[in-house]
Amino acid sequence: KQEVTQIPAALSVPEGENLVLNCSFTDSAIYNLQWFRQDPGKGLTSLLLIQSSQREQTSGRLNASLDKSSGRSTLYIAASQPGDSATYLCAVRRGGGGNKLTFGTGTQLKVEL
Amino acid sequence: DAGITQSPRHKVTETGTPVTLRCHQTENHRYMYWYRQDPGHGLRLIHYSYGVKDTDKGEVSDGYSVSRSKTEDFLLTLESATSSQTSVYFCAISESLTSLENEQFFGPGTRLTVL
Numbered sequence: 132k133q134e135v136t137q138i139p140a141a142l143s144v145p146e147g148e149n150l151v152l153n154c155s156f157t158d159s160a161i162y163n164l165q166w167f168r169q170d171p172g173k174g175l176t177s178l179l180l181i182q183s184s185q186r187e188q189t190s191g192r193l194n195a196s197l198d199k200s201s202g203r204s205t206l207y208i209a210a211s212q213p214g215d216s217a218t219y220l221c222a223v224r225r226g227g228g229g230n231k232l233t234f235g236t237g238t239q240l241k242v243e244l
Numbered sequence: 245d246a247g248i249t250q251s252p253r254h255k256v257t258e259t260g261t262p263v264t265l266r267c268h269q270t271e272n273h274r275y276m277y278w279y280r281q282d283p284g285h286g287l288r289l290i291h292y293s294y295g296v297k298d299t300d301k302g303e304v305s306d307g308y309s310v311s312r313s314k315t316e317d318f319l320l321t322l323e324s325a326t327s328s329q330t331s332v333y334f335c336a337i338s339e340s341l342t343s344l345e346n347e348q349f350f351g352p353g354t355r356l357t358v359l
Contacts (some may be wrong), residue, residue: 135286165347165348167350172353173352173353174334174350174351174352174353175287175334175336175350176350177347177348177349177350180347220286220287222287222348230275230292230338230348231277231289231292231302232287232289232348234286234287234288235286236284236285236286237286
């Protein structure tokens with residue numbers, strides 16, 4: 132059974148700092164990995180999707196990497212801002228049909244002024 | 245933002261009553277999903293649909309049923325609600341015919357409380 136772990140569960144950093152969020156998964160036979168952002172009381176916003184054949188994806192100040200063989204992904208946020216404060220979730224798509232995702236429990240990020 | 249709406253957004257009900265949650269999309273995406281989100285468990289898949297009248301179970305399907313009679317609507321029914329079904333329910337969609345076929349887009353969620 133695929134298990135997805137995100138460490139740390141919570142993180143507080145000063146504004147302007149570069150930071151890395153971690154995601155690990157137990158079964159390397161994944162199709163892709165997706166990073167989401169969730170604001171309190173809101174739905175999930177897709178940030179980046181990395182196919183299993185890719186090593187990284189970039190969008191603005193965000194960079195996500197994938198090392199499928201070691202079962203790890205990182206989300207790098209450059210020059211953090213208070214508006215980046217949210218919970219960040221990673222999810223892996225298992226093989227087979229249906230595009231079913233297994234989610235981690237998230238890292239709650241707070242960027243302080 | 246993907247055109248996904250969920251109704252109702254909040255609901256309080258009593259144990260033993262039936263409850264139906266609705267997900268509506270305007271994107272004409274093929275796949276639709278129902279998840280629940282609980283502290284300490286993250287999001288877990290309840291049921292999903294890969295087309296009109298085509299549905300399958302996820303990892304926590306007991307006590308839930310779904311129906312999809314039109315591409316745009318996916319209904320989640322709790323036949324007899326229990327307190328363990330108190331949760332936030334999210335609907336998601338994805339399309340299978342493009343290079344971004346696997347990206348899932350989420351609705352705003354429905355907060356359900358079963359007393």
